[in-house]
Structure formats: structure tokens, C-alpha cells
Amino acid sequence: MTFTETNLAGMFIITPDVFPDERGSFEAAWQLEALARHGLDTRLAQASISTNRRRGTIRGLHYQAPPFEEVKIVRVIRGVAWDVAVDLRPDSPTFRQWCGVELSAENHRLVYLPRGFAHGYQTLTDDTDVLYFVSAPYARDRQRGVRWDDPALGIAWPAGEPTAISQRDRQFPDFSV
Numbered sequence: 001m002t003f004t005e006t007n008l009a010g011m012f013i014i015t016p017d018v019f020p021d022e023r024g025s026f027e028a029a030w031q032l033e034a035l036a037r038h039g040l041d042t043r044l045a046q047a048s049i050s051t052n053r054r055r056g057t058i059r060g061l062h063y064q065a066p067p068f069e070e071v072k073i074v075r076v077i078r079g080v081a082w083d084v085a086v087d088l089r090p091d092s093p094t095f096r097q098w099c100g101v102e103l104s105a106e107n108h109r110l111v112y113l114p115r116g117f118a119h120g121y122q123t124l125t126d127d128t129d130v131l132y133f134v135s136a137p138y139a140r141d142r143q144r145g146v147r148w149d150d151p152a153l154g155i156a157w158p159a160g161e162p163t164a165i166s167q168r169d170r171q172f173p174d175f176s177v
Helices: 032-037
Strands: 002-005 012-015 018-021 024-027 046-052 058-064 072-078 080-087 098-104 110-113 117-123 128-134 143-145
Touching (some): 098 110
Antiparallel strands (some): 058 117
């Protein structure tokens, strides 16, 4: 696995080693020791898959409030998505900044998001499935979000306005300090 830090403090793009042969390919999607060598949190409480039928679907921007803040490792296992993270940590040098990364079944990349980040994505193809490894269990009463089109963040969504978005995600507030 190769770890590349992004413009956001503590966020990494992880590129796994892929071993192709006549049958297809093999790769490790989770390597505890490799994550630990880079000083990353290796706790795993849940793995989830999100299915998305339509290109342009937006999910997010989600986070969980303390004490259920999550580390996430996100990967697209079918299709293509533009994955977005926003640093919500007030003491971070990259506070209120965002980073977007294209993830696809073909490029095999994963993103590592530390605690204190809001996360979302926009699908760039129909029938996109996203796999999440999460460090904390889901706590419905601690679920929070930031509006996907908050003008203070200025996120440039590549597929434009969402073709599908939940009412909850559409009604999240703008981020305030």
C-alpha cells in the first residue's frame, strides 16, 4: 500500500498493491499493520456499503458528534464517485478546507479520513457502490451534517446539482464556527 497525504492534515489517499492474473486480480482492502506504521487509527467498528442508482447522487456531508466521532476509510467498489472531506477541527491548520478525490473500482484508491471531518460524495456514474470502514458504531442521535452546497465552503461538485439527495442531507445547516 502507498500512502499519500492530501492538502488536509491527516487525510490520506491509499493506493493498494494490485496483483492481476488471468483470473482477475487480488488486493488487500484493509491492512492493520500498514495503517499502524503510518500512525493511523486502526479501530474498526463497522463496515457498510452504500448503493447509488443514479449519476449525480450526493450523500453528505456527514459526521458524528463526540464521543462517536469516526475515522473512515472509503472505497468505491463499483462505478465512480467524487469523494469529499471537510476538516471541521477548529485547532487544525486546515480547518474549514476541503479536498475532493476521484475514487473508482478501476483506480482501487481508498481515502482515510481522521476524526473531525465531514464526509460526502457525488456519484459520477450510474450504479455506484461505496464501501466504508468506520471506527465507531453509528449513533443516530450523534449524526450531524453540513449542507452540501454551503457557500462558505465553496465545494465544486463535478456533476453539478444533485440528481438525487435525501431530504435530511438537503436540510443540513451551513457550517458555523
